[in-house]
Amino acid sequence: MAPDVRHWLQPRPEGLYLPTIDVWIDPARPVQRAIVTHGHSDHARGGHGAVWATPPTLAIMAERYGAQAGALPLAHGEAIELGGVRISLHPAGHVLGSAQVRLEKEGAVVVVSGDYKRAPDPTCLPFEPVPCDIFITEATFALPVFRHPPAQAEVARALAALKANPDRCLLIGAYALGKAQRVVALLRAAGHVAPIYLHGAMQRLMALYQAHGIDLGDLRPAAGVPAGELKGHVVMAPPSALADRWSRRLPDPITAMASGWMRVRARARQRGVELPLVISDHADWDELTATVRELNPKELWVTHGRDDALVHWCALHQIRARALHLVGREDEDD
Amino acid sequence: MTEPRAAGLSGFADLLDGLSFAGGRNAKLKLMADWLRTTPDPDRGWGLAALTGGLDLPGVKPALIRALIEERVDPVLFRLSYDYVGDLAETVSLLWDAEGTGPAPGLAEVVERLRVLGRAEAPVVLAGLLDRMDAPARYALLKLATGNLRVGAGARLARLAFAQAFGLSVEAVEEHWHGLEPPYAELFAWGEGDAGPPDLSARPLFRPFMLAHPLEEPEALDVAAFAAEWKWDGIRAMAVRVGAEVRLYSRDGNEISRTFPEIAAAMGQEAVLDGELLVRGAGGVGSFNALQQRLGRKTVSAKMLADYPVFLRCYDLLFDGAEDVREAPLAERRARLRDVVARLDPERFDLSPDLEATTLEQLAELRAAPPDPAIEGLMLKRRDSPYVPGRRAGLWYKWKRQPLNADCVLMYAQRGHGKRSSFYSDFTFGAWAPDGQLLPVGKAYFGFTDAELKWLDQWVRAHTVNRFGPVREVEKALVLEVAFDAIGPSSRHKSGLAMRFPRISRIRTDKPAAEADTLETLRALGG
Numbered sequence: 001m002a003p004d005v006r007h008w009l010q011p012r013p014e015g016l017y018l019p020t021i022d023v024w025i026d027p028a029r030p031v032q033r034a035i036v037t038h039g040h041s042d043h044a045r046g047g048h049g050a051v052w053a054t055p056p057t058l059a060i061m062a063e064r065y066g067a068q069a070g071a072l073p074l075a076h077g078e079a080i081e082l083g084g085v086r087i088s089l090h091p092a093g094h095v096l097g098s099a100q101v102r103l104e105k106e107g108a109v110v111v112v113s114g115d116y117k118r119a120p121d122p123t124c125l126p127f128e129p130v131p132c133d134i135f136i137t138e139a140t141f142a143l144p145v146f147r148h149p150p151a152q153a154e155v156a157r158a159l160a161a162l163k164a165n166p167d168r169c170l171l172i173g174a175y176a177l178g179k180a181q182r183v184v185a186l187l188r189a190a191g192h193v194a195p196i197y198l199h200g201a202m203q204r205l206m207a208l209y210q211a212h213g214i215d216l217g218d219l220r221p222a223a224g225v226p227a228g229e230l231k232g233h234v235v236m237a238p239p240s241a242l243a244d245r246w247s248r249r250l251p252d253p254i255t256a257m258a259s260g261w262m263r264v265r266a267r268a269r270q271r272g273v274e275l276p277l278v279i280s281d282h283a284d285w286d287e288l289t290a291t292v293r294e295l296n297p298k299e300l301w302v303t304h305g306r307d308d309a310l311v312h313w314c315a316l317h318q319i320r321a322r323a324l325h326l327v328g329r330e331d332e333d334d
Numbered sequence: 335m336t337e338p339r340a341a342g343l344s345g346f347a348d349l350l351d352g353l354s355f356a357g358g359r360n361a362k363l364k365l366m367a368d369w370l371r372t373t374p375d376p377d378r379g380w381g382l383a384a385l386t387g388g389l390d391l392p393g394v395k396p397a398l399i400r401a402l403i404e405e406r407v408d409p410v411l412f413r414l415s416y417d418y419v420g421d422l423a424e425t426v427s428l429l430w431d432a433e434g435t436g437p438a439p440g441l442a443e444v445v446e447r448l449r450v451l452g453r454a455e456a457p458v459v460l461a462g463l464l465d466r467m468d469a470p471a472r473y474a475l476l477k478l479a480t481g482n483l484r485v486g487a488g489a490r491l492a493r494l495a496f497a498q499a500f501g502l503s504v505e506a507v508e509e510h511w512h513g514l515e516p517p518y519a520e521l522f523a524w525g526e527g528d529a530g531p532p533d534l535s536a537r538p539l540f541r542p543f544m545l546a547h548p549l550e551e552p553e554a555l556d557v558a559a560f561a562a563e564w565k566w567d568g569i570r571a572m573a574v575r576v577g578a579e580v581r582l583y584s585r586d587g588n589e590i591s592r593t594f595p596e597i598a599a600a601m602g603q604e605a606v607l608d609g610e611l612l613v614r615g616a617g618g619v620g621s622f623n624a625l626q627q628r629l630g631r632k633t634v635s636a637k638m639l640a641d642y643p644v645f646l647r648c649y650d651l652l653f654d655g656a657e658d659v660r661e662a663p664l665a666e667r668r669a670r671l672r673d674v675v676a677r678l679d680p681e682r683f684d685l686s687p688d689l690e691a692t693t694l695e696q697l698a699e700l701r702a703a704p705p706d707p708a709i710e711g712l713m714l715k716r717r718d719s720p721y722v723p724g725r726r727a728g729l730w731y732k733w734k735r736q737p738l739n740a741d742c743v744l745m746y747a748q749r750g751h752g753k754r755s756s757f758y759s760d761f762t763f764g765a766w767a768p769d770g771q772l773l774p775v776g777k778a779y780f781g782f783t784d785a786e787l788k789w790l791d792q793w794v795r796a797h798t799v800n801r802f803g804p805v806r807e808v809e810k811a812l813v814l815e816v817a818f819d820a821i822g823p824s825s826r827h828k829s830g831l832a833m834r835f836p837r838i839s840r841i842r843t844d845k846p847a848a849e850a851d852t853l854e855t856l857r858a859l860g861g
Contacts, residue, residue: 143411143414143415143418144407144411144415144428144429145415145418145419145425145428145429147428263428264418264419264424264428265351265354265355265421265424266419266420266421266754266756267756268354268355269354269355270756273355274355274356275355276355306414306418308414309410309411309414309415312408312410312411312414313408313411316408
């Protein structure tokens with residue numbers, strides 16, 4: 001049996017809440033005291049009275065929302081104690097600075113995964129399995145059709161397409177925080193040393209990653225570069241810009257999108273994507289189920305995503321599981 | 335996009351993916367034409383058969399594919415996956431747990447094996463093939479086997495691609511198409527210039543139908559140059575007799591002789607007739623609902639034949655005996671048609687009558703008050719028009735009756751398939767019964783723009799009150815203006831009414847649900 005933690009940890013539609021110390025985890029609105037797992041806007045909102053997060057996550061929040069007055073840096077592995085609850089952050093492998101939250105009170109341990117993945121990522125620390133009684137997981141890609149292939153192979157396909165079409169540019173749509181930097185790092189690792197051109201919305205977070213010591217090579221703004229000079233080059237843009245007027249001036253772009261949803265053809269078609277790249281910063285079905293088996297928690301809580309399939313899988317494997325139905329989590333671009 | 339071509343079935347999988355993701359018609363044509371030019375025989379013939387819907391692999395049914403996957407994947411996880419992906423072949427290709435070790439089988443090898451597959455051996459053989467493949471090849475195989483490629487390229491586009499690949503005229507290809515069998519060795523020999531066009535003179539072939547454009551500007555019509563007749567609301571069909579061979583074809587060239595055996599049996603003249611299949615009802619033509627009872631059946635009971643007797647109302651004549659009269663003007667073809675029909679059993683064949691009208695006003699009057707509910711408007715055909723396949727500008731027009739309209743209330747929404755698989759895009763709507771209940775009257779899944787679909791999808795998600803699998807029940811709060819061609823009694827809905835060809839013409843956020851139409855009003859529209 002899992003320990004009863006209801007008196008100190010409550011799932012509410014707007015986030016996880018710790019009532020004895022009045023702290024929220026990834027709350028959907030500004031609160032007095034918050035812990036933020038990572039910098040994506042559906043988890044990190046600005047304007048909390050006090051906010052604990054890793055230094056890179058705080059830097060990302062400052063970049064997006066301006067300086068946060070209540071910022072309280074908490075490095076991976078460091079612990080604090082608040083009203084009898086011991087709190088520490090551990091790498092989640094999702095994006096730069098992403099963390100799981102470990103909570104311990106009266107001998108019961110709960111781990112909140114935030115978003116995570118197990119596949120290697122050159123731009124962030126790998127997921128750290130943390131033993132716990134209750135594991136609170138995401139389930140963005142919790143259907144057995146979602147099996148993300150090795151990201152290097154997807155990037156190799158993209159480079160092959162670019163090579164086969166020297167008169168076109170390769171326009172890759174990718175989430176501006178995390179995915180875009182990972183794709184650039186993978187391109188560099190595959191030997192692509194040419195400049196990579198950026199949509200304006202990409203530039204500041206790229207610079208932030210570089211300031212954190214992640215080598216992304218020669219990055220240049222796409223603005224003002226004549227179309228002819230972009231032929232044969234990679235251009236990165238947020239997914240919303242793929243079908244936007246912005247992309248019309250590019251030289252006959254091969255429209256690619258890097259996302260776990262690209263595994264399903266209908267998703268790629270809806271996006272008008274010519275070259276779907278299955279690259280995700282979330283755990284796929286195999287990673288989710290392997291993580292649950294590895295941690296073997298007494299109970300699994302599922303925050304958001306395809307919770308029905310994961311809860312059903314747990315029932316088949318005699319693992320207690322429940323869906324929390326948290327609102328406001330949007331992963332359609334990832 | 336140019337990418338190195340993979341061999342065998344994965345090359346065909348690449349083609350399907352390319353077609354799926356290619357934006358426009360021209361890009362799809364180029365992909366198909368390139369594939370047809372560069373793929374060896376007989377692989378390309380089987381691929382062309384699949385693209386044109388001409389591949390029949392009777393041993394592989396969707397039920398078999400489901401049974402195989404449910405042996406390997408938990409049924410609930412399968413259902414949730416299928417609901418999300420929206421396509422059986424794709425779902426199974428992704429769920430199948432094998433990584434395709436060993437040499438992948440080629441397209442021809444797979445097709446030739448599956449064509450002669452017995453029911454008893456089918457599960458083992460299909461599973462064995464799937465085990466040897468990677469996910470894209472599995473997708474291609476399952477798409478082939480289930481016969482619905484859903485890649486946004488229909489049979490006509492594939493035939494056009496074939497014509498373009500080999501520099502042939504598409505009319506010539508269409509003309510010969512229906513006499514040939516996959517893998518189309520004669521067709522490719524003709525395309526490659528190794529042989530002339532296949533000789534088909536002695537075969538009872540389908541000839542592509544001549545079609546009409548909607549009449550957009552009635553005022554611009556040169557009325558004197560056009561013959562008018564009714565547009566009947568039945569099934570367009572072609573009756574063909576060559577020697578002793580008789581065939582009945584539907585509009586898309588499928589053979590339907592066995593579905594309507596009384597027509598085939600009565601086709602006593604050597605000729606090719608273009609007409610409309612209709613059911614004989616009390617005192618005239620029966621409703622489209624009555625005709626629907628006869629559709630899609632492979633065998634027809636004596637009771638069906640007696641309850642819903644069918645006849646062909648003839649519009650046009652393509653061959654008179656062995657003589658091809660398609661180049662002759664319409665007026666001459668109609669005169670010869672009259673003679674041919676006169677020699678046929680009047681119980682099964684009659685002539686669609688000529689209408690007398692010399693002015694646009696007279697035509698408009700005819701259109702506004704047709705004498706039979708089975709008429710959906712007027713056909714206007716140039717008196718000197720030859721019979722040419724497809725829609726040719728300026729020759730034939732259809733001038734349909736004004737559609738009917740009703741304001742209905744959205745009741746249920748269901749997820750679509752294929753391109754719309756994440757959207758709630760199938761809408762069931764209702765009208766008010768006298769006791770204040772809302773009862774369903776129809777279901778529509780088009781008529782709206784992409785932007786409206788997004789809006790509707792959001793609205794459905796935000797106003798769901800109940801979920802039944804892929805179906806959501808919504809608050810009875812959104813009024814949809816529905817356009818439809820006819821409405822009549824039906825047992826399909828609890829309301830006792832069903833619409834013909836309903837589509838959503840407007841979203842009426844301005845109108846409160848209580849002010850939507852009543853069943854009584856709708857019934858009155860049925861006349």
